[in-house]
Amino acid sequence: MSTPIEVTTTVKVAAPKAAAAPQDDITIIAKKWSKKRGSLIMALHDLQDRLGYVPRESAMKLGRAMGVPLARIYEVVTFYNYFKLEAPGKYIISVCTGTACHIKGSKELLNGLEKELGVSEGQSTPDKEYHLQGVRCLGCCGLAPLASVNGKVYGKLNTAESHYVIERIQIDKPMAVAHEEAVSE
Amino acid sequence: MKPEELEIKAAAENAKQQAFEARLICCSSTGCQSSGAAAIIDGLKAEVKAKQLEAKVQVCGTGCMGLCSQGPLIRMTSKTQGDILFSDIKPEMAASIVDQVVVPVLGGTKIERPGGDLESHSLDLEAPFFTMQHRVVLENNGRTDPEKLDDYLAHGGYQGLKKALSMSAEEICKEMLASGLRGRGGAGFPTGMKWDFARKVTSDTKYVICNGDEGDPGAFMDRSVLEGDPHAVIEGMLIAARAMTATNGVFYIRAEYPLAVERIEKALRQARAAGLVGKNILDSGWAFDFEIRLGAGAFVCGEETALIASVEGKRGTPRPRPPFPAVKGLWDMPSCVNNVETLANVPRIMLRGAAWFAERGTEKSKGTKVFALTGKIKNNGLVEVPMGITLRQIVETIGGGTGTDRKIKAIQTGGPSGGMIPEHQFDTPVSYEHLQQLGSMMGSGGLIVIDDHDSVVELAQFYLDFCVDESCGKCAPCRIGGTQMLMMLDRIVEGKGTVEDIRKIRKVAKAMQKASLCALGQTAPNPTLSALKHFESEFTERLVPVATTTA
Numbered sequence: 001m002s003t004p005i006e007v008t009t010t011v012k013v014a015a016p017k018a019a020a021a022p023q024d025d026i027t028i029i030a031k032k033w034s035k036k037r038g039s040l041i042m043a044l045h046d047l048q049d050r051l052g053y054v055p056r057e058s059a060m061k062l063g064r065a066m067g068v069p070l071a072r073i074y075e076v077v078t079f080y081n082y083f084k085l086e087a088p089g090k091y092i093i094s095v096c097t098g099t100a101c102h103i104k105g106s107k108e109l110l111n112g113l114e115k116e117l118g119v120s121e122g123q124s125t126p127d128k129e130y131h132l133q134g135v136r137c138l139g140c141c142g143l144a145p146l147a148s149v150n151g152k153v154y155g156k157l158n159t160a161e162s163h164y165v166i167e168r169i170q171i172d173k174p175m176a177v178a179h180e181e182a183v184s185e
Numbered sequence: 186m187k188p189e190e191l192e193i194k195a196a197a198e199n200a201k202q203q204a205f206e207a208r209l210i211c212c213s214s215t216g217c218q219s220s221g222a223a224a225i226i227d228g229l230k231a232e233v234k235a236k237q238l239e240a241k242v243q244v245c246g247t248g249c250m251g252l253c254s255q256g257p258l259i260r261m262t263s264k265t266q267g268d269i270l271f272s273d274i275k276p277e278m279a280a281s282i283v284d285q286v287v288v289p290v291l292g293g294t295k296i297e298r299p300g301g302d303l304e305s306h307s308l309d310l311e312a313p314f315f316t317m318q319h320r321v322v323l324e325n326n327g328r329t330d331p332e333k334l335d336d337y338l339a340h341g342g343y344q345g346l347k348k349a350l351s352m353s354a355e356e357i358c359k360e361m362l363a364s365g366l367r368g369r370g371g372a373g374f375p376t377g378m379k380w381d382f383a384r385k386v387t388s389d390t391k392y393v394i395c396n397g398d399e400g401d402p403g404a405f406m407d408r409s410v411l412e413g414d415p416h417a418v419i420e421g422m423l424i425a426a427r428a429m430t431a432t433n434g435v436f437y438i439r440a441e442y443p444l445a446v447e448r449i450e451k452a453l454r455q456a457r458a459a460g461l462v463g464k465n466i467l468d469s470g471w472a473f474d475f476e477i478r479l480g481a482g483a484f485v486c487g488e489e490t491a492l493i494a495s496v497e498g499k500r501g502t503p504r505p506r507p508p509f510p511a512v513k514g515l516w517d518m519p520s521c522v523n524n525v526e527t528l529a530n531v532p533r534i535m536l537r538g539a540a541w542f543a544e545r546g547t548e549k550s551k552g553t554k555v556f557a558l559t560g561k562i563k564n565n566g567l568v569e570v571p572m573g574i575t576l577r578q579i580v581e582t583i584g585g586g587t588g589t590d591r592k593i594k595a596i597q598t599g600g601p602s603g604g605m606i607p608e609h610q611f612d613t614p615v616s617y618e619h620l621q622q623l624g625s626m627m628g629s630g631g632l633i634v635i636d637d638h639d640s641v642v643e644l645a646q647f648y649l650d651f652c653v654d655e656s657c658g659k660c661a662p663c664r665i666g667g668t669q670m671l672m673m674l675d676r677i678v679e680g681k682g683t684v685e686d687i688r689k690i691r692k693v694a695k696a697m698q699k700a701s702l703c704a705l706g707q708t709a710p711n712p713t714l715s716a717l718k719h720f721e722s723e724f725t726e727r728l729v730p731v732a733t734t735t736a
Contacts, residue, residue, distance in 0.1 A: 036476075037516070045440060045479055062484035079500040079657075080442050098402030099600070099633050100559035102647055103427030136482065137402035139442060140216045142253025142560040142566050152442070154561030156254075 025050055026058060030065035030159035033103030040068060040076055044083060053084035081136070089131035091169050093149050100144040105159035109145055110134055112162030130169075150174045186460035187468045188347050191338060198339035205243040206291055207263040209233075209282070210327065211274075213246030214412045215444050216405075217256035222246070226258055228279030233287075242287060245333075248326035248413015252314065254565035260327055261286065266295050270308045278303065281665055288573035299564050313582045314564050317573045319545065321553045322529045326413040331448055334455040337416040343461055345535030349424045350469050354384050357428035364539035366550030370396060370487070370524035371628045372704070373550070373617040376531075382511040383429035383521040391423055391431040392520040395528060396492060397438035397445065400484040402601030404653065406555040407525035409567050411438065411445035414529060415452035419462065420473070421528030424535055426473050429521055434475035437492055439481065449477065484601070484655035487662060488703045489514075489522040491657065502657045503703035516675030524629070526555055546572035550616035555625070560596075560634035570615065577611035582632060591636040595719070599628025601648040601655075602708035605641060621624070624715045626708070642723050645716040646674050650665025652709035663706025666697040674713060687717065 026047075033043040047062060054077055063070045077083040095101075095110045097118055110132075114120055117130050124131040140146055143155025147165055152174035154165060186194075202208070208272045211217070211226050229244045239508060250258045255272040259282070262268050271282065286299050299307050320326075329336040337343070349357055361376030383391065395418060399407040411418060422434050438446050453475055456462040464472045478496050485491045486501040493515050495501035514520025530552060534542045550572040556579065559565055563585035568577060580586070580596060587593055595605045604625030606613070613619050617627050653667040670693050676682040694710030701707045717724060 038496060038498035041481055041495065042478065042498075045481070075500055076498070080483050082480075082482035099597070099631065099647070100403045100565075102402075103560045103633065103635060103639060103644075136400070136441070136484070137404070138215075139399070139405035139408040140219060140253065140555055141403055141405055142216050142256070143219065144559065144565075146219075148219075153215070155216075155219055 026061045026065055030062060034066045040066070040073065041080070044073070044077060048083060053087050055087075056085075087124075087128070088133075089128045091129065091149055091174070092131045092133065093147055093169075094133050094135040094138070095121075095147045096136075096138045096140070096145065097134040098141065098144075100137075100141035101146060104144040106134075106145045108159040109147065109157060109162055112159065113147075114166065116162050116166060130166075131138060187413045187716070188350075191343055191347060191467075193452065195333055195338040195340075195342075198335040202243070202336075202339065206241045206242075206265075207244065207261060208243045209244055210247045210260045210262070210330075211286070212248070212250050212256055212258045212327075213331070214249040214253075214409055215442070216249065216253040218444065220257045221229050222257040224276040225259070225274055225279060228276045229259075229282065232279045232283040236288065238287070238291070239289060242283075245330040245336075247329060248267060248323070248331050248569055249409040250327040251256055251318075251323075251568060252308065252564060255308070255671060258308075261290075263290050263292060265293065267292060267297070268310055269296070269299065270310055271299075271303065271306055272308045273306055276304065288390050300574070306442050314568070314585070317574075317583050318366055318569050319435070319553050319568050319576065321533055322410060322417075322526055322555055323413070323543075323567070323569045324533070325417065326409065329414070331413050331415055332451060334416060334459060337414075342416055342532075343420055343467075345532035346420050346427075346461070347467060348520065348535050349380055349427045350467055350471070352427075354428050354430050355381075356422065357535075358384055360539050361428065361534065364534045364542040365546070365549075366527065366530055366534060366542065367550065367617065368524055369530070369554065369629065370525035371602065371626060373627060376523070376527055379511065379521060379523075379729060380425060380428040382509070383431070383519050384590055386512055386519040388519050390433065390516075390518045392433050392515045392518060393426045393429065393431040394435045394437060394492070394496065394515065394520055394522045395422055396487065396489070396522050396524050397436060397442070398480045398486045398487045399439060399525075399629065400655075401602075401629050401631045403559055404557045404600060404629055406557055406567065406630040408439075408442050408445050410529050410555070411420060411442065412448050415445075415448045416456065417529045417532055418506050418525055419452055419456055421523075421531035422475070423462070423466070423473060424531050425523060425528065427471075429519075431521070432473070434473060435496055435515070436475055436477045437486075437496055438477065438479060439482075440479040446477065446479065453477075474595065483571075483657070484651070485657045485703070485705050488705060491703065492522060493520060499584045500657070503700060503705075526630070547614060547616040547619075549618055550627075554566070554615060554630060556630045556632040558584050558634070561587045561589070561593070561636040561639070562634040572616050573614045575612050576606065579615070579632065580611065584634065587634070587636050589636070591638055594635050594637045594639060595673060596639065597625075597633040597635070597644065597648075597712065598631065599626040599708075599711070600631045601651050602704065603628045603631075603712045605635075605644070605719060606715075607719040624711070624718060626711070640723065641716040641720045642674075642678055642727060645713040646678050648712040649674055649709065652705060656705060656709075660700075660702035660706060662697050662700040663702065663709065666693045666701075667709055668707065669693050669707070670710065670713065677724055677727050680727050682724075684725075684731075685726060687721075687724060687728075691717070 033039040146155040259271040358381040366376045367373040491501040491503040510520045673686040
């Protein structure tokens with residue numbers, strides 16, 4: 001382990017795609033990560049970036065490809081808030097519930113969105129169009145209260161106007177931006 | 186790169202920047218990005234190009250300038266007059282900025298405050314918000330482009346590393362100890378001492394780990410540093426590695442901070458290409474490289490042993506110490522975990538010396554501290570202040586008070602692990618010791634202001650709920666104690682609590698503080714206890730009236 005380790009280039013992309021990963025996705029992930037010690041979490045990030053969540057079949061395939069027991073994978077996936085076990089909706093609305101947003105009324109905003117969409121926090125609408133979730137601090141406290149939709153942040157929201165968020169989604173149709181390959185200078 | 190090339194590159198970049206008559210520097214951190222900073226930079230570039238001013242005016246991005254609530258911010262510097270700070274800029278204002286300000290300034294007209302449609306979009310740089318700050322960690326934010334290595338070099342970048350390469354490991358540790366720098370993650374352990382412990386352990390493999398798992402909700406200091414000055418953190422890590430003869434570096438960053446991850450990746454690629462990271466660093470024969478690991482949303486991973494478990498790809502649960510990570514850490518090898526802000530201080534201390542750093546601060550708390558000032562406060566944002574400044578100066582003078590007709594009731598420092606400080610104690614100076622005496626803690630730098638309409642009972646409930654949710658469940662005092670405390674607090678909030686509940690909350694809190702395995706459980710009762718200490722009447726008001734309980 002004394003030789004320098006190659007640096008990874010993963011940036012999360014939250015856009016959900018098809019249900020199960022094609023075999024080659026898993027092969028690519030396994031090939032990329034199985035040689036690096038302790039890289040299960042990074043491999044799972046990679047998987048979720050591609051699929052939007054961690055489907056059971058993919059977790060099983062990944063386990064076989066990386067030589068990790070399924071129990072170990074589930075142990076990790078269920079511990080961390082970031083990993084999803086079910087396919088989320090097309091637009092993932094993340095309402096920040098950090099302290100700054102809490103004080104400025106994020107609870108009202110979240111409740112308003114729950115009513116608006118007819119789902120509870122952590123659920124997707126039946127048509128899989130929207131997924132509503134409360135998240136820990138997004139780190140834009142100066143803009144509290146705020147919500148992000150597929151990574152695009154909407155700040156200084158009026159807590160009484162949760163419908164505004166939905167309207168903006170219809171206008172902006174924000175999709176996660178693919179990671180652009182930056183050129184080193 | 187050879188050491189002397191650093192100066193050559195820096196001089197070349199400086200000359201390049203000097204050739205511009207004006208620079209338009211736009212914040213490109215997450216906060217301002219979400220308010221449309223990228224479109225503004227593009228708009229300004231297009232406008233400058235259309236007016237054929239490209240040789241005279243440079244447009245670039247920079248790190249967080251502080252006043253996030255009034256972003257996007259643009260700073261204009263010019264050779265002929267003082268700086269102008271534009272606030273709350275929309276992409277369609279690009280033409281106005283160029284026509285009404287840039288062109289006249291280039292023509293020799295002095296403009297202190299822009300007029301026209303920009304009148305309400307400029308900030309007074311002489312306001313206390315700016316003049317009372319002292320920037321060390323954030324010195325490059327608002328000045329350099331975080332995506333350009335040369336810009337960092339032009340501002341003294343990697344000079345600290347160059348100096349460190351000429352010193353022995355022991356000398357670096359001594360210098361750091363003399364500076365009085367203490368861990369900015371919250372605990373405040375002397376950095377030099379921590380490095381020295383790791384240095385004294387002999388091993389073929391040693392890790393230096395950057396803790397970028399900023400879990401405190403309501404805090405964004407580390408995000409701003411990683412995004413705004415990534416090379417400073419990398420340089421700090423390299424110096425730390427020299428000091429403890431480490432062999433590998435690891436960045437552990439929250440997955441919720443994609444821009445921070447992207448900037449660190451980019452900075453590492455640039456540093457590697459320039460021979461500042463990788464094999465034969467600065468032609469010294471020394472090799473050192475990094476890998477990046479992402480967090481996955483677990484507050485407990487800010488605790489160093491839990492963080493190490495997470496880097497190993499496991500559930501992030503802490504383990505008892507000793508053995509401390511300095512002896513047995515990542516993969517059972519000696520490891521040292523440092524916070525982002527701590528590391529960003531390091532190159533500056535190396536370059537300017539321990540004595541320079543120790544000039545500021547109190548007897549035991551040296552240097553500056555970055556705070557994320559949020560909640561019911563006028564000037565929401567990021568501030569860096571010298572240690573020893575009073576809380577009142579931060580909240581009232583720099584922060585501008587609530588900005589409404591309401592009064593400030595209290596502040597909360599240290600997030601879910603800290604405590605509430607009532608208004609009558611605001612004249613306390615900011616230092617690790619003073620805040621601890623008040624029953625709070627320095628924490629990583631979240632500073633939340635609440636006004637007289639906010640309920641401290643509900644805020645205590647919010648924090649406790651957070652800690653219960655984030656408890657890893659490994660040790661019983663935290664897992665069971667937290668849940669029990671929360672049940673009682675919930676009862677009080679609902680108006681169903683009794684005096685007995687308050688008594689029991691105090692009792693359970695004591696058990697949690699004494700018996701929990703890690704700092705999460707040990708400190709989880711703090712917000713509730715401090716609220717009880719300073720605002721007990723707010724709790725008792727909500728209790729079931731005595732007559733009913735006895736009936």
